Amino acid sequence: MPASAIRRLVPFSEAAEAQGTKVYHxxxxxxxxxxxxxxxxxxxxxxHNMHHLSYTNSAGLLQLRKDLIEKYYKKIGIDIxxxxxxxxxxxxxxxxxxxxxxxDQGDEIIVIEPFYTNYNTFAFLNGITLKAVPTDIRDDxxxxxxxxxxxxxxxxxKAVLISNPCNPSGKLFSKEEMLQIGEFCxxxxxxxxxDEVYREFCYTDEPHFSAMSIPGCEQNVILVDxxxxxxxxxxxxIGCIISHNKDVMAAALKFAQSRLCPPVLGQYASIGALDxxxxxxxxxxxxxxxxxxxAVDALNKMEGVFCPRPLGAFYTVVELPVDDASSFxxxxxxxxxxxxxxxMITPAESFYKTEGVGKNHARIAYVLEVPELxxxxxxxxxxxxxxxxxx
Amino acid sequence: MPASAIRRLVPFSEAAEAQGTKVYHxxxxxxxxxxxxxxxxxxxxxxHNMHHLSYTNSAGLLQLRKDLIEKYYKKIGIDIxxxxxxxxxxxxxxxxxxxxxxxDQGDEIIVIEPFYTNYNTFAFLNGITLKAVPTDIRDDxxxxxxxxxxxxxxxxxKAVLISNPCNPSGKLFSKEEMLQIGEFCxxxxxxxxxDEVYREFCYTDEPHFSAMSIPGCEQNVILVDxxxxxxxxxxxxIGCIISHNKDVMAAALKFAQSRLCPPVLGQYASIGALDxxxxxxxxxxxxxxxxxxxAVDALNKMEGVFCPRPLGAFYTVVELPVDDASSFxxxxxxxxxxxxxxxMITPAESFYKTEGVGKNHARIAYVLEVPELxxxxxxxxxxxxxxxxxx
Numbered sequence: 162m163p164a165s166a167i168r169r170l171v172p173f174s175e176a177a178e179a180q181g182t183k184v185y186h187x188x189x190x191x192x193x194x195x196x197x198x199x200x201x202x203x204x205x206x207x208x209h210n211m212h213h214l215s216y217t218n219s220a221g222l223l224q225l226r227k228d229l230i231e232k233y234y235k236k237i238g239i240d241i242x243x244x245x246x247x248x249x250x251x252x253x254x255x256x257x258x259x260x261x262x263x264x265d266q267g268d269e270i271i272v273i274e275p276f277y278t279n280y281n282t283f284a285f286l287n288g289i290t291l292k293a294v295p296t297d298i299r300d301d302x303x304x305x306x307x308x309x310x311x312x313x314x315x316x317x318x319k320a321v322l323i324s325n326p327c328n329p330s331g332k333l334f335s336k337e338e339m340l341q342i343g344e345f346c347x348x349x350x351x352x353x354x355x356d357e358v359y360r361e362f363c364y365t366d367e368p369h370f371s372a373m374s375i376p377g378c379e380q381n382v383i384l385v386d387x388x389x390x391x392x393x394x395x396x397x398x399i400g401c402i403i404s405h406n407k408d409v410m411a412a413a414l415k416f417a418q419s420r421l422c423p424p425v426l427g428q429y430a431s432i433g434a435l436d437x438x439x440x441x442x443x444x445x446x447x448x449x450x451x452x453x454x455x456a457v458d459a460l461n462k463m464e465g466v467f468c469p470r471p472l473g474a475f476y477t478v479v480e481l482p483v484d485d486a487s488s489f490x491x492x493x494x495x496x497x498x499x500x501x502x503x504x505m506i507t508p509a510e511s512f513y514k515t516e517g518v519g520k521n522h523a524r525i526a527y528v529l530e531v532p533e534l535x536x537x538x539x540x541x542x543x544x545x546x547x548x549x550x551x552x
Numbered sequence: 553m554p555a556s557a558i559r560r561l562v563p564f565s566e567a568a569e570a571q572g573t574k575v576y577h578x579x580x581x582x583x584x585x586x587x588x589x590x591x592x593x594x595x596x597x598x599x600h601n602m603h604h605l606s607y608t609n610s611a612g613l614l615q616l617r618k619d620l621i622e623k624y625y626k627k628i629g630i631d632i633x634x635x636x637x638x639x640x641x642x643x644x645x646x647x648x649x650x651x652x653x654x655x656d657q658g659d660e661i662i663v664i665e666p667f668y669t670n671y672n673t674f675a676f677l678n679g680i681t682l683k684a685v686p687t688d689i690r691d692d693x694x695x696x697x698x699x700x701x702x703x704x705x706x707x708x709x710k711a712v713l714i715s716n717p718c719n720p721s722g723k724l725f726s727k728e729e730m731l732q733i734g735e736f737c738x739x740x741x742x743x744x745x746x747d748e749v750y751r752e753f754c755y756t757d758e759p760h761f762s763a764m765s766i767p768g769c770e771q772n773v774i775l776v777d778x779x780x781x782x783x784x785x786x787x788x789x790i791g792c793i794i795s796h797n798k799d800v801m802a803a804a805l806k807f808a809q810s811r812l813c814p815p816v817l818g819q820y821a822s823i824g825a826l827d828x829x830x831x832x833x834x835x836x837x838x839x840x841x842x843x844x845x846x847a848v849d850a851l852n853k854m855e856g857v858f859c860p861r862p863l864g865a866f867y868t869v870v871e872l873p874v875d876d877a878s879s880f881x882x883x884x885x886x887x888x889x890x891x892x893x894x895x896m897i898t899p900a901e902s903f904y905k906t907e908g909v910g911k912n913h914a915r916i917a918y919v920l921e922v923p924e925l926x927x928x929x930x931x932x933x934x935x936x937x938x939x940x941x942x943x
Contacts, residue, residue: 168809189607196604204817205599213587214780214787214821216580250641250789253811266657266679282810288657389605396605396816398641418559419673420644424815425787426595430605 167278167507173494174505183502184494185537190328190475190526194393194448196434197441203433204426214425219417221248221401222428229388229401232435237360239373239384245405247413248423252358252387252400257283259383259402262412263320263352264289270320270354271313273304275478275512275519277328277356292318293514298480298522301469302332310345320352321345323372326359329512329524330478331453331471333363336370343375343382352409353378358387358400359474361442364450369473379405389427392434393445397427449475452527452534459538460525463545468525476526478509484550486510486523492548499540506541521552558669558898564885565896574893575885576928581719581866581917585784585839587825588832594824595817605816610808612639612792613819620779620792623826628751630764630775636796638804639814643749643778643791648674650774650793653803654711654743655680661745662704662712664695666869666903666910668719668747683709684905689871689913692860693723701736711743712736714763717750720903720915721869722844722862724754727761734766734773743800744769749778749791750865752833755841760864770796780818783825784836788818840866843918843925850929851916854936859916867917869900875941877901877914888935895928895935912943 167188174184220226226246234241249255256279264270266288272280274293284291292313296302310321321342325334334342346353355372363369372382383404389397402413417423453470457477460468465482483489487508497503509522527534545551558579565575611617617637625632640646647670655661657679663671665684675682683704687693701712712733716725725733737744746763754760763773775794780786793804808814844861848868851859856873874880877899884894900913918925936942 165806165809191607192604193606194604196602201599201602201605205596208592208596208599211587211592213583213585214592214785215584216582216786250815251812257811261677279810282806286652286810394605395607396813398813398815415556415673418556419670419677420648421642422787422789424641424789424818426817426821427815430817 165278165282165511167511170490170494170505173491177494177503181501182498185502185504185529185533185540187525187527187529187537188505188507190528191395192393192475192528193530194445196393197437199436200392200394200430200434204430207429217422217425217428219422220414221423222432225428225432228432228435237368237371239371239403241403241405244407245410246401246403247410247417248428249400249402249417250420250423251389251398252356252385253279255385255400255402256356258413258416259354259385260284260289260322261287261416262409263354263383267317268319269315269317270322271310271318272322272514274514275329275509275522277324278511280322281511291514295515295518298467298469298478302327302330304334304338304341307341307345310342314349318349318351320354322354322356324356325372326363326471326473328359328474329476329507329509331474331476333365333472334370339370339372339375343372343378346381347377351381352383353381354383354385356385358385358390360386361391362446362449362475363473364446364453365472373403381406383409388431388434392431392437394427394430394434397430398424399427399431449527451531452529453477455531455534456525456527456538459535459542463542466545475528476524478512478522478524481521481523482545482552483521483548484552486521488550489548490523492550493544497544497547499543502536502540504537504540504544556669556673556902558902561881561885561896564882568885568894572892573889576893576895576920576924576931578916578918578920578928579896579898581919582786583784583866583919584921585836587784588828590827591783591785591821591825595821598820608813608816608819610813611805612814613823616819616823619823619826628759628762630762630794632794632796635798636801637792637794638801638808639819640791640793640808641811641814642780642789643747643776644670646776646791646793647747649804649807650745650776651675651680652678652807653800654745654774658708659710660706660708662701662709663905664714665905666720666900666913668715669902671713672902682905686906686909689858689860689869693718693721695725695729695732698732698736701733705740709740709742711745713745713747715747716763717754717862717864719750719865720867720898720900721860722865722867724756724863725761730761730763730766734763734769737772738768742772743774744772745774745776747776749776749781751777752782753837753840753866754864755837755844756863764794772797774800779822779825783828785818785821785825788821789815790818790822840918842922843920844868846922846925847916847918847929850926850933854933857936866919867915869903869913869915872912872914873936873943874912874939875943877912879941880939881914883939883941884935888938890931890934893927893931895931897932
């Protein structure tokens with residue numbers, strides 16, 4: 162099993178912090194946004210007079226599934242019934258389950274690079290090969306024509322996997338791109354695994370276009386979603402898997418039964434979170450737009466740096482004037498300090514399959530408040546000037 | 553993926569309940585015992601003034617790992633350090649991880665039947681073959697001589713897997729049995745995956761003998777444990793995987809990183825639970841002994857029924873005078889009523905690998921209070937008299 166390129170740096174950041182260095186963490190998507198109070202209150206309400214904390218249905222609490230359908234999915238135009246949704250241990254389990262349902266050992270799944278590095282992990286664990294459609298950072302990670310997908314297609318191809326908005330690039334798929342991918346999946350009878358855990362983190366005026374809305378793709382689409390991420394309750398570990406395909410949901414239920422049930426306290430928090438007012442999301446969105454603009458503007462002002470302006474999630478992939486972003490990221494943690502402070506970034510090479518691509522790319526998570534983010538950017542700018550491997 | 557024999561009955565019990573029939577659930581190990589108040593209080597304390605619920609370390613909260621080591625494992629004579637424990641999403645994830653670490657696709661694992669049916673599921677998912685050592689219900693499920701293990705050994709054998717105390721039989725392994733299995737694992741350089749999630753549910757005066765205490769097996773043993781089960785917090789979904797083997801723990805960490813972190817609210821509950829006084833366990837133990845004796849005595853008084861008296865967990869496997877325990881279990885739910893009440897039991901055939909064995913066995917979970925359990929036993933006794941497939 163491959164070691165995570167992201168995690169490989171953790172010992173260096175821990176060592177820096179142990180020495181008293183302040184590390185600005187731009188490396189992980191761990192937001193500091195307040196959780197909705199209705200979610201926390203729901204946990205406490207449930208704990209008052211709780212006799213014992215028992216298992217729930219493997220598919221999740223009936224009330225949570227009902228509330229997700231009525232209070233959330235209906236509102237965003239996704240029409241599903243109780244047999245088409247199953248609560249999972251966060252988006253991670255939903256994703257792992259979707260991949261195992263879609264493909265067997267030896268099968269192939271088409272992804273679009275750059276892609277979330279854990280897709281590699283799950284593919285490896287299940288003996289699945291990922292084939293990557295290339296995109297160009299200089300072209301805003303635009304999805305290429307369908308001929309690029311056709312080139313990768315083989316009889317062993319079982320699914321296309323997208324993340325929309327995308328971790329790591331922040332790319333938001335247009336309706337046209339989605340329809341094109343849907344048409345490809347229909348033509349070859351492939352699953353379309355759509356990871357939409359960042360759906361509520363979109364910075365456009367148009368609504369997010371879900372894979373569930375692609376006409377004629379009802380039997381192809383497996384939606385991977387997160388509840389805990391949406392409400393800044395990451396630690397609650399609640400997500401869901403959704404599909405109109407009855408066979409998919411029957412298989413998902415078998416996986417779910419093998420682990421008994423999703424975490425119950427997180428399910429209570431999620432039921433409470435579904436009463437979060439729209440104003441909460443409006444504020445979160447405005448905050449992330451401020452942070453994104455702060456980071457992207459600062460990055461593009463640095464000499465030799467290129468950064469697209471992402472339309473979703475809270476990440477951006479940036480091209481750096483360095484020989485190797487992994488070496489640079491390590492150097493930041495081990496050798497570089499400004500007033501005993503440094504920054505931690507994620508080298509992006511492992512988000513690409515294509516050999517050699519992404520070597521000078523890094524992922525920046527803009528999950529700090531603007532004043533902190535400004536300081537982190539100033540440190541990064543100085544670092545790029547001093548880094549011995551600058552090109 | 554095979555459908556769960558246990559779950560296959562759920563639609564029938566739901567239908568019965570929808571018609572207003574009271575179903576005594578002897579089928580699932582979902583205890584009704586009160587959770588320790590210190591665990592529930594810990595959740596509420598954490599929720600007061602909580603800003604947001606963030607991820608934890610993939611290995612679990614440092615405080616939880618430290619407290620598990622100091623307040624629990626040290627007390628029961630298991631001496632481990634921080635690098636030898638990793639918090640998981642309940643015992644289920646600990647088990648799935650252990651199996652994936654121990655064996656690759658095509659490998660074999662030796663189990664002792666009857667065994668927990670989800671072992672089959674995880675083996676199937678990972679292309680692992682289970683080979684089963686037979687035991688005899690009439691001989692108290694005694695572990696046979698090591699020659700029975702040797703018969704199953706092949707160069708593809710990677711591990712021995714035990715559940716102690718055992719779900720489904722309630723069997724408690726003697727120290728001698730453990731030493732014998734340990735010796736076999738050492739000789740063939742096999743992992744010994746020891747599922748000890750029911751360790752605190754032992755009904756003898758001698759302490760439980762953990763696989764971690766087998767001399768010379770330090771590099772072989774992978775301990776699968778549950779925190780949430782121990783404290784009647786099943787829904788919290790917290791367990792752990794423990795090993796002195798550094799390679800095992802490094803691999804476990806990679807698996808853990810791919811799913812980011814264990815449920816955080818459950819981790820807080822677990823930290824609180826570690827302050828549970830011994831008197832709580834004494835009361836729980838006394839309660840389960842009452843329930844066990846109530847069930848076992850009643851079962852053995854029924855004509856044609858044979859039931860050993862288990863020394864651990866809260867299950868017993870019973871031999872019934874029926875043609876097929878699956879048909880009987882279905883008939884109970886669909887056709888049999890006493891005052892509009894019936895019982896639900898688990899047919900035990902799927903706990904066995906050996907063809908034909910266990911067809912007339914059922915697992916009874918004694919997880920109801922004694923008065924309810926007495927009523928359930930009276931219904932079962934009548935049912936056995938009237939069942940058309942009685943033999």
